Amino acid sequence: MQDTTAECPICAKQQGEVLGGPIYQDELVYAHHVFNKEGPTFLGYVRAETRRHVASFAELTPHEAQAVGLLIARLSKAIKACTGADHVYAFFYGDHVPHLHVHVFARYPGTPEEYWRERVDEWSQSPKGGAEEVAALAQRLREYQAKSVVVVD
Amino acid sequence: MPSCLFCDVQQGNSPVVGGPVYEDDHVYAYHWDEEGSGYLGHLVLITRRHAPDFAALTPAEAQAVGLLIARLSSALKVCIGVEKVYTVFYGEVTPHLHVHLTARYREAPPEYLRWRAEDWPDAPRGDADAIAALCQRLREFLAENPQ
Numbered sequence: 001m002q003d004t005t006a007e008c009p010i011c012a013k014q015q016g017e018v019l020g021g022p023i024y025q026d027e028l029v030y031a032h033h034v035f036n037k038e039g040p041t042f043l044g045y046v047r048a049e050t051r052r053h054v055a056s057f058a059e060l061t062p063h064e065a066q067a068v069g070l071l072i073a074r075l076s077k078a079i080k081a082c083t084g085a086d087h088v089y090a091f092f093y094g095d096h097v098p099h100l101h102v103h104v105f106a107r108y109p110g111t112p113e114e115y116w117r118e119r120v121d122e123w124s125q126s127p128k129g130g131a132e133e134v135a136a137l138a139q140r141l142r143e144y145q146a147k148s149v150v151v152v153d
Numbered sequence: 154m155p156s157c158l159f160c161d162v163q164q165g166n167s168p169v170v171g172g173p174v175y176e177d178d179h180v181y182a183y184h185w186d187e188e189g190s191g192y193l194g195h196l197v198l199i200t201r202r203h204a205p206d207f208a209a210l211t212p213a214e215a216q217a218v219g220l221l222i223a224r225l226s227s228a229l230k231v232c233i234g235v236e237k238v239y240t241v242f243y244g245e246v247t248p249h250l251h252v253h254l255t256a257r258y259r260e261a262p263p264e265y266l267r268w269r270a271e272d273w274p275d276a277p278r279g280d281a282d283a284i285a286a287l288c289q290r291l292r293e294f295l296a297e298n299p300q
Contacts, residue, residue, distance in 0.1 A: 056237055058226035062300045069219020076207035090207060090252075092240040093267055102240075116245060 005053050010099040014051065019131055020138025024074070024145045027051065028067040031075055031104075033138040040128035042121035043137055044083040044106030046075050055098040068102065075104045078144040082137065083127070084108065089117065159199045159249040170281045171288030175225070175295055176201075179217035182225055184284050184291075185253065191278035192271045193287055194233050194256030196225055205248040220300060222252060228294045229256045233277075233287065239267060 005011055014025075019035040023046060034045045048071045050064055057065065076088040085106030092102045107120050108127065115123040129137070161167035162183065163176075169183040174196060176182070185197040198221055200214055207215065226238040235256035242252050257270045258277065265273040279287070 056226060057223040057240060058230050058238065060223045062220055062223070065220045065223035066216035067219070069217070069222065070212055070215045072219070073207040073210045073212070073215035080208050087244065088206065088208060089244075090242040094237055094239075095266060117243065 008053055008097065008099050010049055010097055010101060011053055014049070020135040021142065023078070023138055023141045024071065025051075026067070028064050029071045031071060033134055033141065035131065035134050040130065041134050042105070043127040043129050043133060044079050044085050044088075044108075045121070046079065046104050046141070048072055048075055048102040048104055050100045053099050056094050056100055057092065060100070068100070072102055072104055074145060074148065075141075077148070078141045079104065079106050082140045082144055089120075091118075157203055157249050158247050159251055160203055163199070163201065171285040174228075174288050174291045175221060177217070179214045180221045182221060184288050186284060190271060191280060191284070192255075193277045193279050193283065194229055194235060194238075194258075195271060196229070196254040196291075198222060198225065198252040198254065200250045203249050206244050206250055207242065210250065218250070218252065222254065224295060224298070224300060225254050225291070227298070228291045229254065232290045232294055235259070236261075239270065241268075 014030050018032045020033050022030055022032050024031040028051055030049045030051055031046055034047060035041050048068060054060060072090050079085055079088050083106050086109045087107040088104060090102055090104050107116060111120055111123050120126060158167060162169055163181050170186055171184045174182045174184060179201055180198060181201060182196055182198045185195045204210055222240055229235055229238050233256060236259040237257045239255045239257060240252060255270050261270060261273045
């Protein structure tokens, strides 16, 4: 298994620029806020990824798997603290890009049940923003991560 | 505290078919058949502690959850030869962290992706004995592949 591939958009993104910058990165994992170039972006939708180009959880080393678990928890906590979301989902499908990425995203108070799960962003009252708002939230999430550094045995 | 399904499972008050697939100080996993569909390859991973979601986990618990997702995914791929294992945390009903791992079979038609995987009419299904046999294979795989 290669560490990176030329064809993988996730590898390319991690080696290039992402709007708002990475929220967290170390030698095993990486996280950033998703930005929708086509229109308003739902605020509070981040992706947790491995650095290494691996397809799914089944191929992770134990250290990578632990790092992904810890990252999901830290991102969930940061999203709740920085956005006012009362719930945070975490989904892994891996149906399209074979580079492990977990969708970690907010659900806001008052979201009608028909908009739960994958449809949270379709609710007309869900918070959305442009490049400026996404970058500002990424900055808040990054700062929250930085001051809540955890020490693990 | 009101009764919690996932606390009950771990305390043996709500027996699960096949018994625990894995358990340690932080996490516990078993085969899910709450709706009685008999779909083979749907596991649920829960924390030992009654914590509602990922945000409430200690670092050690979060690491244990990540590691067990990987080990169970690997076990399902090897033991039943599935293409992939969907892994989702909804946490909408019972406020005790539980992650669903649902195997997707290679032969499943494209309309049965993701949360519809289990709706595939021709999906491998089994009774309590078949689920228990699968749990035994998964336990053996995990024991033979320690981390």
